Amino acid sequence: MPNETQYETEQEKIHIVQPVLQQGYRELAAEAEALIESAGAACAGTTYAEVREINPATYLGKGKLETIEERLHGLPVTVLFNGELTPSQTLNMSAALGGRKVIDRTTLILDIFARNAKSSEGKLQVELAQLKYIYPRLKGKGEALSRLGGGIGTRGPGETKLETDRRRIRARIGALEAKLQELKQRRELVRTRREKQAMCTISLIGYTNTGKSTLLNFLTDAGVYAENRLFATLDTTTRKLSIDGSDYLLTDTVGFLRDLPHSLISAFHSTLESALQCDLALIVCDAQSDHEMQLRTTLATLAELKSNVPYLIVMNKSESLTSFDGYPHGSIFVSAKYGRGIDALKNEIARFFRGARAELTLHVPYAALGAYAQLKKYADELSFSYLDDGVRIRIRTLRHYLYKFMPFAEHTPQNG
Numbered sequence: 001m002p003n004e005t006q007y008e009t010e011q012e013k014i015h016i017v018q019p020v021l022q023q024g025y026r027e028l029a030a031e032a033e034a035l036i037e038s039a040g041a042a043c044a045g046t047t048y049a050e051v052r053e054i055n056p057a058t059y060l061g062k063g064k065l066e067t068i069e070e071r072l073h074g075l076p077v078t079v080l081f082n083g084e085l086t087p088s089q090t091l092n093m094s095a096a097l098g099g100r101k102v103i104d105r106t107t108l109i110l111d112i113f114a115r116n117a118k119s120s121e122g123k124l125q126v127e128l129a130q131l132k133y134i135y136p137r138l139k140g141k142g143e144a145l146s147r148l149g150g151g152i153g154t155r156g157p158g159e160t161k162l163e164t165d166r167r168r169i170r171a172r173i174g175a176l177e178a179k180l181q182e183l184k185q186r187r188e189l190v191r192t193r194r195e196k197q198a199m200c201t202i203s204l205i206g207y208t209n210t211g212k213s214t215l216l217n218f219l220t221d222a223g224v225y226a227e228n229r230l231f232a233t234l235d236t237t238t239r240k241l242s243i244d245g246s247d248y249l250l251t252d253t254v255g256f257l258r259d260l261p262h263s264l265i266s267a268f269h270s271t272l273e274s275a276l277q278c279d280l281a282l283i284v285c286d287a288q289s290d291h292e293m294q295l296r297t298t299l300a301t302l303a304e305l306k307s308n309v310p311y312l313i314v315m316n317k318s319e320s321l322t323s324f325d326g327y328p329h330g331s332i333f334v335s336a337k338y339g340r341g342i343d344a345l346k347n348e349i350a351r352f353f354r355g356a357r358a359e360l361t362l363h364v365p366y367a368a369l370g371a372y373a374q375l376k377k378y379a380d381e382l383s384f385s386y387l388d389d390g391v392r393i394r395i396r397t398l399r400h401y402l403y404k405f406m407p408f409a410e411h412t413p414q415n416g
């Protein structure tokens with residue numbers, strides 16, 4: 001987005017303060033760097049801060065904060081505390097760091113979402129997430145939020161709401177939820193219509209920046225935005241994919257991140273939910289980075305959304321792998337960018353849908369042919385014969401549509 005610099009006079013510089021609490025803190029700091037760049041800011045170093053005991057007022061101890069301030073003294077940098085802070089901790093930490101701006105991880109992520117939301121639904125969802133994050137933190141601390149000045153944490157639709165009181169925020173949250181609910185219902189309608197065409201649906205899901213949009217583009221010429229930044233995609237795009245003469249609908253949607261702020265998950269709940277109402281999910285991972293964590297995060301998010309959609313694991317960015325060991329069994333290795341492994345992926349998809357189908361013999365009384373006609377679109381008819389009291393039809397359908405046909409399933413006579 002090249003024209004963004006027009007109104008951002010200077011790129012915000014951000015110093016990461018990474019609390020050292022558990023293993024994997026270096027990866028977390030590296031991810032924070034990617035988040036900072038995705039927010040259009042620049043990373044200005046990292047300080048690792050061991051936390052022996054959380055100071056309730058400032059999170060980090062006095063000595064630690066002094067060391068950080070010494071290091072940053074005179075530099076116009078914002079501090080990203082790569083964890084979650086309460087509003088008063090944010091204020092106190094800022095005071096201890098010479099009054100410089102301090103943001104936490106959730107604020108940064110919400111900012112990225114705010115700048116990347118394109119559709120009106122996406123914007124509403126981000127606003128809802130921002131307000132839900134701010135609301136419980138607004139205990140007369142409006143000042144804490146409004147004194148941040150500009151830059152990260154002050155952008156997006158939430159910005160103008162910062163000075164408003166809790167009552168108005170609550171009203172706005174209610175209005176946003178109602179509006180999103182309306183959009184959800186509209187989407188359900190589209191989905192039912194689509195279900196009527198009985199096209200098989202596939203969704204690309206997975207960790208952010210793994211190449212989901214690139215894969216959609218390669219498979220369908222969708223031309224959606226794909227970029228080396230986190231949360232490039234917030235909106236859902238669906239395109240037709242043809243494999244061996246069969247048509248599927250392929251959907252690309254928002255990606256996941258470990259410890260994604262809860263307000264965001266709940267705001268994007270219906271987007272994710274509808275993406276997961278598919279016949280097959282392709283879980284895309286980045287074979288060149290921490291694919292284990294990516295898969296774990298994705299599966300945890302699926303569980304949280306109570307989805308039990310069948311999935312295939314797609315290891316993308318595999319063009320320069322020298323070993324295929326250590327990847328989950330059955331992974332399909334592709335390179336969306338260089339178009340490798342795509343035929344194998346298509347074969348696996350076709351194979352899944354062959355296996356996902358079942359055959360059934362129906363006995364439809366003549367009087368019920370009208371009702372049966374409503375179901376026809378969900379199945380291929382393999383054979384059709386006229387009997388005295390109705391028709392016998394052999395069908396093939398996706399297993400999860402079988403229940404629709406059960407009222408007409410032919411009663412197989414028991415022995416004797």
Ligand SMILES: Nc1nc2c(ncn2[C@@H]2O[C@H](COP(=O)(O)OP(=O)(O)OP(=O)(O)O)[C@@H](O)[C@H]2O)c(=O)[nH]1
Nearest residue numbers: 209210211212213214227228231232233255336337
């Ligand atoms: N080396 C390599 N890079 C790839 C491959 N596929 C995608 N990329 C790069 O990975 C980055 C992210 O790609 P996207 O398609 O935007 O990823 P995404 O999963 O849609 O990411 P979000 O929408 O941000 O969650 C881009 O810079 C792509 O060019 C690949 O097969 N190999």
Ligand SMILES: [Mg+2]
Nearest residue numbers: 212213232233
């Ligand atoms: Mg994307």
